[in-house]
Amino acid sequence: MTDSAGVVLEGLDSIRSDIEDLYKDLHRHPELGLQEHRTAKKAADSLRALGYQVVDGIGGTGVIGILVNGEGPTVMARADMDALPVREQTGLPYASTATVTGSDGTELPVMHACGHDMHVAALVGCARLLAERKEAWKGTFVALFQPSEERGDGADAMLADGLTSKAPHPDVVLAQHVLPYPAGYVGTRAGSFLSAADSLRITVHGRGGHGSMPQVTVDPVVMAAMIVVRLQTIVSREVAALTPAVVTVGSIHAGTDPNIIPDRAVIQVNVRTYDDDSRARVLAAIERVVTAECQASGAPKPPEIEKITSFPPTVNDVEVTQRVAEAFAGYFGEDAQTVDVQTASEDMSKIPGAFGVPFTYWGIGGSDPALFATADGAGAGHVPVNHSPHFAPVLQPTLDTGVSALVVATLSWLSD
Known part of the structure; x- marks a missing residue:
């Protein structure tokens, strides 16, 4: 850990309560994609109060x-804001009861x-600490x-609305995601980390x-059944075993x-791959x-094949990731590890791609460590995963870890 990160993170105790309250408020008031008006206002208002120059409404709700703070590199840190159409079953006192009316009523x-x-x-917490300790970076x-x-x-919406001209050109882009690993854990991975994902409607x-x-028909149900069976052979017979x-x-x-x-x-078909060649082949x-x-x-x-959604693979820059991993090791010690390849997908990489700069994306644990405590790891099978109605990160140390990871990674570039 750099001395600068240590100085900045000395302020974490004084902001913890405020950031926890913000998290609970956001959890209680989730918003679906491109409807994050309240969430965006919370973020924008927090930044303005800290002296940041704020540009909001980018791509609709982006901020x-x-x-x-003087001469030096430019670091961009990204957080996503949207929620999911899921009914919460966590039992938390700050659980969401929010509903919206869908397009079909x-x-x-x-x-x-x-x-x-x-x-x-976590990003608001990082932004606040950096604003309050400007002498350190x-x-x-x-x-x-x-x-x-x-x-x-x-990401496409923000880029189409001129993000690259509205934001300073970064030297590096950083991002993180909470995962069903023990809270307090930070995991980096150089190279392929998240899969590409393509969803098709056929x-x-x-x-x-x-x-x-x-005998006088052409049965599309039989046709579809044969297609489903044959699609299973693509991975088993057309993609290399490794x-x-x-x-x-x-x-x-x-x-x-x-x-x-x-x-x-x-x-409807979903495809997960990790590089452009295998993606094109599949x-x-x-x-x-x-x-x-x-x-x-x-x-x-002929059939109609329509791409519904498409996420690029997330491939972390090797040198950037090594730099962040070393900084994490200095601060988190044994809780900083190398994480496995993930089958989830992200659109974040489109942003550094548009700027033409490297990036790294890491994971932080958010689950109760007690659930992983069995000797054979069997307890991990009871850990709610992302997108489950039971998923909710334990508040601490997850939030402290998220704030600290962003600060440590950022100051591995911006240390004074």
Whole structure:
């Protein structure tokens, strides 16, 4: 740990209560992607009160805060803000009871089931400590609060709205995510860390008719079934054994009645890969399999393959990650470790990509360490994971760890 980080983090005790209150407030009032108006205002108001130059409304609800403190590098730290349409079942006194009306008029529950409230609170805490201890560092710090990570369009929205011209050009971009590891843990990984994720909607066309006369129809249900089976061979037979990839069929919809052969079936597929080559190979194989099965079935017209969402792979810069890992080791000691590759996905890398600068993205533990205490690690099977209605990071030491990790990583560039 640098001396500068030690000086800045001396102020953590004095702000802890305020940051905990902010976290609880955000957890109690979650907002879905591109609807994070209250969350964004909380972040923007906090930054303005600290003397940051604030630009808000970027891409709808995105916020940046800029603190210039003399000559030196520029570090950008990013936190995502959005919640999920999940009904909370944590039993916490600050649990969410929020609901919104969906586009179809139905009521949707909303919950911070992925920890983005923790990310926002931690970045506000880091921003506050840096503002209050300016004598310990030099350079420019940019706090970026991004909307709509869960849908994969928040970074794109900020970039389309001119983020690269509204923010100082960073030398490095930093980000973190709370994960179902023991609270207090900090995990870095150089190179591939998070998978690319592509979600596809595939519509196959048949010729409908009566269930008693299948010979005059082209059954899209059978067609879809054959496609589902054949898709399972892509990973097992077309991807190298040591190359990680996942193809999941998460949804099939066809027909309305057992005695009617429908005229179409809709299949939804999710693909996880870790590099551009395997990503291109798997997506091309899916298109080939779907097209071939439709042709083999005599489909009256070609299938429609639509990409619903797309997340790039998160590949951490090796030198940047090593620098941060060494700083973490100096501060966190044995709690700073190398984390495994994760099958989750992120759109954060689009931001440093647009600036043309390196980045690193790390994980912090957020689960009760007692759940991991069994000798064989079996207790870990009872740990609620992100996106579960039971997921909620233990407040401490998770929040202190999140604030400290951002400060330590930032000051590995901005130390005076």
